[in-house]
Amino acid sequence: MAQHSSGPKPSSGRSCFLDYLRTAIVVLVVFLHAILAYPTWGTFCPASYLSSTAPVIDPQKSAAFDLVPTLLNGFFMALMFFISGLFVWRSLATKGAACFLKDRWRRLGMPFVLSLAVIMPLAYYPSFLLTGADEDILSYWCGWSWMSGPAWFLSTLLGFNLLAAIAFRIAGRSRGVVPEAFVTHPGTFFLALVTLSGAGFMPMMAVHGPFEWLQWGPVTIGQASRITLYAVYFFTGVAVGARGLEATFLRHPGPLSRRWRAWLSASAIAGLALVVALAKVNVDSTGPWVRPAGWPELGACMVLYSATLSLASLSLFLRFGNARHPWIDSLSDNAYSIYLVHYPFVIWSQYLLLGASMPAAIKALIVFGVSLGLSWATSVLLRSIPGVRAVL
Numbered sequence: 001m002a003q004h005s006s007g008p009k010p011s012s013g014r015s016c017f018l019d020y021l022r023t024a025i026v027v028l029v030v031f032l033h034a035i036l037a038y039p040t041w042g043t044f045c046p047a048s049y050l051s052s053t054a055p056v057i058d059p060q061k062s063a064a065f066d067l068v069p070t071l072l073n074g075f076f077m078a079l080m081f082f083i084s085g086l087f088v089w090r091s092l093a094t095k096g097a098a099c100f101l102k103d104r105w106r107r108l109g110m111p112f113v114l115s116l117a118v119i120m121p122l123a124y125y126p127s128f129l130l131t132g133a134d135e136d137i138l139s140y141w142c143g144w145s146w147m148s149g150p151a152w153f154l155s156t157l158l159g160f161n162l163l164a165a166i167a168f169r170i171a172g173r174s175r176g177v178v179p180e181a182f183v184t185h186p187g188t189f190f191l192a193l194v195t196l197s198g199a200g201f202m203p204m205m206a207v208h209g210p211f212e213w214l215q216w217g218p219v220t221i222g223q224a225s226r227i228t229l230y231a232v233y234f235f236t237g238v239a240v241g242a243r244g245l246e247a248t249f250l251r252h253p254g255p256l257s258r259r260w261r262a263w264l265s266a267s268a269i270a271g272l273a274l275v276v277a278l279a280k281v282n283v284d285s286t287g288p289w290v291r292p293a294g295w296p297e298l299g300a301c302m303v304l305y306s307a308t309l310s311l312a313s314l315s316l317f318l319r320f321g322n323a324r325h326p327w328i329d330s331l332s333d334n335a336y337s338i339y340l341v342h343y344p345f346v347i348w349s350q351y352l353l354l355g356a357s358m359p360a361a362i363k364a365l366i367v368f369g370v371s372l373g374l375s376w377a378t379s380v381l382l383r384s385i386p387g388v389r390a391v392l
Helices: 014-035 068-073 076-085 088-095 097-129 137-143 149-171 180-184 186-208 224-242 260-280 295-320 326-333 335-352 360-382
Strands: 213-216 219-223
Touching (some): 014 076, 014 295, 014 360, 068 260, 076 149, 088 097, 088 149, 088 224, 097 137, 097 149, 097 335, 149 219, 186 224, 186 295, 213 224, 326 335, 335 360
């Protein structure tokens, strides 16, 4: 019997599950930003709105959102850097370093500049108005008083790609001396990932704490303690992808997809351990870092949580994300541009709901739904413009 055209279609394997996993992360990013106006620890600083915990803080708050940002931030951007590294070495080998970097500038650098100059000022303007300022948007734009916001991922990823291109020029087409077990056995990879990311994360956490952000002028570089962790995830992705995914633990079917239940159980244990550690260690997410008693245990839990959740996510999508669905494909095709344009929709939705008398959870769901829907529609419109589709 012929397969119905609107039903799930077989995928080519790895590209489908990676597309869908990347899309899920982008949706979670939108959700994270949608709820940041509503945790009980949220604070707004009228004297310096960029020092606030989020651009808009609603008087209606909910403790249900207090832990969610930490749990999401604890793994999904690291996983995104890993995914972003998977095809880097193959792309370098195919295109050469110069063409690779030209392509990365087109896909990452140009959107970053556009985001910094156009998208972020639109996003931060409501926060600027909440300080009591009454400047029109043109005067505000000329004053340049905003940050790069979520576009930090693009600039940091561009920097990692530059380092990968330099490494490629030094190493040639060699795939290095990565042990076979590192790329074929998920348990070995997990232990290596925990060891390497811990070695990068713990010293940075000792200096900066778990929540401080690095900035350079208007450019947000990333969470200070996680920069080296992100680098480890990116370059482990490069190392795995250099072998070709079908020759690694990311093949389907394979050892990772078969053990998805075990990884899911391990992620629940790691999440519980992180929640307990956060409860025991008194960390002020809005104040200066003072290295409280028990911070090494908290750091170790954060490293384990990131690695465990990353492997669990990969195993779940390897197991269940290998059949194409048209509406998910549409969301997947637009995921990158949704990431680029969603922030103004989030902040303006939160701003317009400030005076509404409704529970914080309802407001958060409205902001999430409106922001995702409008970002998706905007992406479809933008990608219909000739030339834009090649970038987005």
